[in-house]
Amino acid sequence: MINTNPxxxxxxxxxxxxxxxxxxVMVILVAGGTLFDMLHKKSAQYxxxxxxxxxxxAKREVGGGEKVSLAIQTALVEGATSAEFCNPMRRIAHLLxxxxxxLYVAATAIMVFGYPTPATPTPEILPTLxxxxxxxxxxxxxxxxxxxxxxxxxxxxxxxxxxxxxLFIVSLLLSTTFGLIWAYTQSTGxxxxxxxxxxxxxxxxxxxxxxxxxxKFSHMFFKPAAALEKRISVANGTRANLPEPADRTxxxxxxxxxxxxxxxxxxxxxLGIKREQPSHY
Numbered sequence: 653m654i655n656t657n658p659x660x661x662x663x664x665x666x667x668x669x670x671x672x673x674x675x676x677v678m679v680i681l682v683a684g685g686t687l688f689d690m691l692h693k694k695s696a697q698y699x700x701x702x703x704x705x706x707x708x709x710a711k712r713e714v715g716g717g718e719k720v721s722l723a724i725q726t727a728l729v730e731g732a733t734s735a736e737f738c739n740p741m742r743r744i745a746h747l748l749x750x751x752x753x754x755l756y757v758a759a760t761a762i763m764v765f766g767y768p769t770p771a772t773p774t775p776e777i778l779p780t781l782x783x784x785x786x787x788x789x790x791x792x793x794x795x796x797x798x799x800x801x802x803x804x805x806x807x808x809x810x811x812x813x814x815x816x817x818x819l820f821i822v823s824l825l826l827s828t829t830f831g832l833i834w835a836y837t838q839s840t841g842x843x844x845x846x847x848x849x850x851x852x853x854x855x856x857x858x859x860x861x862x863x864x865x866x867x868k869f870s871h872m873f874f875k876p877a878a879a880l881e882k883r884i885s886v887a888n889g890t891r892a893n894l895p896e897p898a899d900r901t902x903x904x905x906x907x908x909x910x911x912x913x914x915x916x917x918x919x920x921x922x923l924g925i926k927r928e929q930p931s932h933y
Contacts, residue, residue, distance in 0.1 A: 654783045657763045657774035658835040662850075668768030674854075675764055678861040685864025686873060692865065695874065703881055711889030722883045730879040745796040749824075750872075752788025755781050756828065783835075789828045793821060819859075820867035826856035 659671060690696040714722075729735045734750070737743035759782035767774035798811045814822065834849035864870055885891055 653836065653839040654780050655776040656835075656839065657767055657779050658782075658838050659760070659764050660767055660770050660772075660774055661838055663769045668764070671764050671768070675761060678857070681862045682864055682869070685862070686870045689865045689870050699874075699877065699881065703884075706881070706885045706888065706890040709890045712887075714884055714888045718887060719884065722887060723880055726876060726880040726883055731876050736879070739800070742796070742800050745792040745800055748788045748792025749796070750792075752785045752790075752792060752828075753824070755785025756789060756831075757785075759785060783832070786828045786832045789824065790832070793825045793828070797821065797825065816866065817868065819863055820869050820871075823856055823860035823863065823867070827853065827860045830856055 659668075662671070734743050734746045737746060759778050763774055763778050763782065766772070767778070801811070830849050830853040834846060834853045837845040837849055860869070
């Protein structure tokens, strides 16, 4: 089962050209949806305006070489390892979903375009990676959905409560789940259930890639850019118009506090929110 290309098997009933066209259309929807999102919400305008403002107010110039170094740091820290998450469980769940999605989508595209029919035997590693990627998305996604989400873990809402902001994660989980179930039912030879889950797979996948302007899908493009801009603002001294961290070891800074009882407070007093499990309900 995990060594069989489900899309090659599907070519017996659906022409590979149709499958390939579908993927191309999904890519166009993502690109177009992201562009529409940028124009409609004016996120790109805001981003570049903020960058220019930080540049104008910079206390020092950040050279090209330093920017390349900061970009590499951003790619490795915020991008590759999701180090911006303070909650280690949230970080692990995000990494499972992120790398699982990359594996799943890449394996899908390679199998559909490179090995579309049984006449071109698929290397066993590709379907295996497809299954592994899909399972990683499911493990990370359902773990996040039922146990880590702020709505559930901190606010006490039911995990089955849906809001518009959930469109991306819900469609992603449904697409992946239905895709794996479809591949399984296909291997069992049950044509009825195979067709049902194929339809659900296509429907949820179309929603996932076609709803970019209304979901959080495009955050995977915007987030690295915002993280890089933040690093540059720290490097050039503007710190996004935030004050320098107070040096509590300096008596002058400590004694300048307006509240007498806080003058001798520990420097990390405010970090208790990171140490304690939130429970607001």
